[in-house]
Amino acid sequence: MPPGQSFEMQDIPGKGKGMIATKAILAGELILFEAPLFTLPSSCSNSDVLAELVKLAESEQREFFSLSNCHRGRLSPPIGICRTNGLPCGDQSTLSGETAERFGLFLLGSRFNSSCVPNVNNYWDDSQQKISFRALRDVDAGEELCICYTELFSPRMELQRKGKLAFGFNCMCTACTLPQTAQKASDERRANIQRLYGEIAECGNNPSLGVRKAKMIIKQLKEEGILEASGAIFYYDGFQFCASVSDRKNAKQWVKKALDAECLGRGPETPGAQMYRKYLEDPKRHRSFGLLPRQTLTGPET
């Protein structure tokens, strides 16, 4: 591992290898900023992978073949390793339907295991052509550092099914190994979050209801321990509802929260952070500002 790194690779029971924090890490801290071995279109074939592998140094090829492969025996090793370890080089969300057009292979980054309550966020920085990993909350030395491979707003059965289908494992993260009653409560919260996520999109003409739903979803995300991993989009919803009724003061409070969440998980210079900063300066610059009759709504809880 390079010097100064705040984690090391260790064997993790039931998960193969994984990354463990070797010192305390603060929320928002950049843990790793890594260039890919290569990137490929998400629809690539085994021969596309081979064409990339021949361009690599022998030591890199060896490291590539030492990565985990959950498709062993079913797919050729090159494509099996890519499907197991590839990380999206772009935004990806099953709920919004966004799919990254490319994925990248990372010698260190591909060793982060998955959690349904991730403490690390991975983000592809297109301008630098590197992936960043940032702590979503304060992490103690000795804790495992985990990203999330799937999306977060699904009840356990669905998360398990998606993880199993795509990556061939039964998730052993802290949320999936909770005692039964705690798991039931967590499942109910995630089902509520999923429902509210759908409902909030229907509130364009009822911004007061929209703000109430944004607050409900944020409360449940917080209780579930996944607010930092996904809060920015709901704070931005709150902003848009307030902007649509010319509620400048509350719009600013919502977009400030969205900006803070974006900076925490993705960094201060992303296109998203720049957009939030623009609206924080002047909410009127949003296209929906003043589209509905003037009304005073409420800001986010502090």
Ligand SMILES: C[S@@+](CC[C@H](N)C(=O)[O-])C[C@H]1O[C@@H](n2cnc3c(N)ncnc32)[C@H](O)[C@@H]1O
């Ligand atoms: C991208 S690799 C992660 C690093 C891998 N553990 C290794 O040893 O290199 C993905 C594989 O790690 C394991 N894994 C990741 N997250 C897991 C989890 N939450 N529970 C169980 N296994 C997990 C699964 O075998 C999965 O196919």
